Amino acid sequence: MHLADPEPKDSCVVRVRGLRYAVGAREIFSGLDLDVERGSVTAIMGPSGTGKTTLLRLITWQVFASAGVVAVNGQDVGALGREGLYALRRGMGMLFQNGALLTDLDVYENVAFPLREHTRLTEPLIRNIVLTKLHAVGLRGAARLMPFELSGGMARRVALARAIVMDPEILIYDEPFVGLDPISLGVVLRLIRELNDALGITSIVVSHDVREITAVADRAYLLSGGRVVASGTPSGLLESESEEVRQFMKGLPDGPVPFHYPAPDYVEQLLGKGAR
16 A cells, blocks of 8 residues: 655745735835745844834734734634644744743743643653753753843843754744843854754844844845845845945944934924924
8 A cells, every 4th residue: 555645744834925004104024025044044134114023913913914924834814713823933942032921930940930820741851841841952060040130142042942852843032132242142142053963954043133143044134114124144235236235244334224203303303393
């Protein structure tokens, strides 16, 4: 009896097409398209206020697009009911900007929390999984410390252990390098690459730290003005001749991306003639 080969998985884990999203009268995305390839580390970059974190919320359907499609593993996220959406999210791990550790629980219980909430595993098995994940981020010896006893870099690594404790297929990082000292930053960079390759997962990293993210990303998207202005390998973006891309990638103060948020004429406003 011949068993049919399993259907190959789509090489694209996340596919965004024609995405539109606005907050009030302010349009954040105006027809955004991008793909996240399976097994890759994909960077989402751009100046502050371009909607990078909002894009993560749209991918996980914490906020709702006004138009367009967000598909994860071939499923239109917007068409899923509550149970389907929760099932999809269980296949995702999230490292929040500030770590978001539960302050009343120690390191061990923070990492164990998703297992207790979403599984019926026995305590010995939970213990083995938690210690394995803490060991992966170098903090097995810190299992009984409280969050207030951790440095910023340690707290970020605990949050990373919690993000991978359910063995997710997709791991999402929201500004993972903010506030880290050079040693902690180097450790987190190494972990992003090593965990992605060792666990066979797909990583999405939102960051505006060009030097750091280009060291680990396979592909990068640069957002500006509600759209993708450039995409490709990090080295390719660094060599781009586009003024907008060069300004961001090289950190130039002058260029197409303005420093000032749109406002009335400065002099007129100071003299009381402009809008407040």
